[in-house]
Amino acid sequence: MLSLLRRKARSPIIQAAVVIIILVFILWVPQMGGNGEPGTVATVNDQPISSREFQRRYDDTLSQYRDQFEGAIPSELIEALGLREQVLTQLVQETLLLQSARDTGLPVSSEELQQAVQSMGEFTENGRFSMQLYRDILAASRLSVHEFEAGLRTDLLRRKILEHLMGFARVSEEEVRERFHRDHDQVRISYLRLQADDFRTAQDPTREEIEAYFEENTGRYLTSPRVRLDYLLFPADDVEMSLDEEDLIAYYEQNRDRFDTPEQRRASHILIRSRDDAPEETRTRQRQQAATVLELARDGQDFRELALLYSEDRSAEGGGDLGFFRRGEMLEPLEEAVFAMEPGEISGIVETSLGFHIIRLEEIQAPQNISLAEAEAEIRREILRSRGRQMAFNRANEVYESILTTGSLARGAEEGGVSLQSTGMFTEGQPPADLRRHPEAVTAAFDLNRGELSSIITTRDGYAIIYVQEREEPQTPPLSDVVDRVRADLIEEQSAQAARRAAEELLAELREGKDLQNLATAKGYRVRESAWFSQATAAATDLPARVARTSLTLTAENPVPASVQSANDSFYVLKLQQRRPADEDLFQRWAEPVENDLLMAKQEAMIDTWIQHLLQEAKITVSEGELRNL
Secondary structure: OHHHHHHHOOOHHHHHHHHHHHHHHHHHOOOOOOOOOOOEEEEEOOEEEEHHHHHHHHHHHHHHHHHHHOOOOOHHHHHHHOHHHHHHHHHHHHHHHHHHHHHHOOOOOHHHHHHHHHOOHHHEEOOEEOHHHHHHHHHHOOOOHHHHHHHHHHHHHHHHHHHHHHOOOOOOHHHHHHHHHHHHOEEEEEEEEEEHHHHHHHOOOOHHHHHHHHHHOHHHHOOOOEEEEEEEEEEOOOOOOOOOHHHHHHHHHHOHHHHEEOOEEEEEEEEEEOOOOOOHHHHHHHHHHHHHHHHHHHOOOOHHHHHHHHOOOHHHHHOOEEEEEOOOOOOHHHHHHHOOOOOOOEEEEEEEOOEEEEEEEEEEEOOEEOOHHHHHHHHHHHHHHHHHHHHHHHHHHHHHHHHHHHOOHHHHHHHHOOOOEEOOOEEOOOOOHHHOOOHHHHHHHOOOOOOOEOOOEEEOOEEEEEEEEEEEOOOOOOHHHHHHHHHHHHHHHHHHHHHHHHHHHHHHHHHOOOOHHHHHHHHOOOOEEOOOEOOOOHHHOOOOHHHHHHHOOOOOOOOOOOOOEEEOOEEEEEEEEEEEOOOHHHHHHHHHHHHHHHHHHHHHHHHHHHHHHHHHHOOEEEOHHHHHHO
16 A cells, blocks of 8 residues: 555645555554553553553554455454454564563664664655654654654664564575475375265165164254244335435445446466565576576466466466456556556566566456446435435334333334234244345344344344244254154265275275275276376365375375375375476575575564563463453
8 A cells, every 4th residue: 555655646645645654554563661641451561551552553453354354344253353352462462572672682773763764755855854844744743753753763673673583593405405395396196086975875774773873963953943023124115205416416426436447457477586685696597587487488388387387476376367456556567567468468577576577468357437327327226225224224213212112012113103023933044934035133033032122133125123022942853853864864974984994995905015906996996097296286186185285295115195085075095106306497496485485484483482482471461341441
């Protein structure tokens, strides 16, 4: 977002907005130690974390989740994510890191602070730092120089301790080679696949077996809970009313994103990673690697396969697909290349801060501009529907207040002129016909106990209020009611057991040195052979992921696994056919990204280990009451 705003900055207002974002980001890095204000959610070694500080971080984190989910987040999801616990953990860990930085004696000198301020482009005029502009912007943001620089000093200190800890991480060439060969050595296997379905017809369980199975698994056959309700419905029917031209225009302008869609393009890429600060020799070699891949792509080799084999980006698993994007959503050099291409065209080498890209334009989605006249019918329906919902809610709210005042659903309905309806006993999966259009009300009913009144329930067709007259909990049915289900489940289980036994017998004979093809022929099974695959390309095989992972562990000394592999009621008997190591040229191309990945993992582990040590040594108290009140 920051880079996007910088690119689009064309006015003092937008430029000031960029600065404010930067300031907020820096100042939201907690200035551990608090400011002595009342309201403390926790103390870490007698250092408080204020409620205000917690609330700011919580709001920021919640906003990030909202951006991800493109709107409101259900309260149930917030609860499941444990958002408050997440935020508190982050603040505690950052406090500990900063305390350890100060205890270690890591300094942030005045020169470093000055250099950090002066390096911010937002405080420069004509290429030079402007003290007056610096003070003006801070004043406009209601920040003193002292407050801003205190926050910045804290941020610099946090970075220093992280860099200090990461500096202890080391990766040897032996570790790089081991990880490289783990990911890129290839195998080809022969295997038998025995499916439970192939053994189904041989199963004919006795009555005694069915009864025993039912007794052992009664929990699987409990009846569904049932309820009996009284309920009121407030359908949000479209209302009949005239709309002014101003209403239509206002709605159209407020929702221009729906009616004006800019051109979007879908592209795929192959990325050879390279850091700007890498030695020139390394950069040259990486560029040459990109040039080699580019030549293969232009010679007609499948772009998806090239991406899978060569791209050092997460998109490689999808053939390098970047999906659709519009201008302003990609790195600028990549965007410029894509929007200058025609579908099917392959770019030259495009250099960004990530490295060297080879891009193919897949598709262009033309811009859409729907005029007010073209959208008028849809807008009219939307406005009337919205007003209909509002009227339905107002009516439901009046009736609900009446119910609470009179203590009677029936009297509230009578006063509000709404028809009170009742059901017989029903399960959640088979509601009465009138409630099928209101599944949200049905779901809410099964969350209530007998004698409980719901709140106003929002449904897709309006609103509802329900009262649970009776509730019946799950019960164990007589076997006669579910005997067909029990028999089918038992046959399914017996079929899987028979398939597993057959596979285990074959595996035992295979481990004794017998030939897989002869064993398969004798039993009437078909031996299958995989293509060559590695850890990096296992997803492209027909084998389930778990089976492919086991296959990659087989060696010439141990060509057969210790046990049968299973996935989705299929059982696999495996034997290594061939194994070949990845060649040295491939290692030279992958060595640096593999080393970077290993180093990053070690750095993260180093930081995590240090934090865990600090947590064990720290004295931390949490004010649960203060947290609940926020």
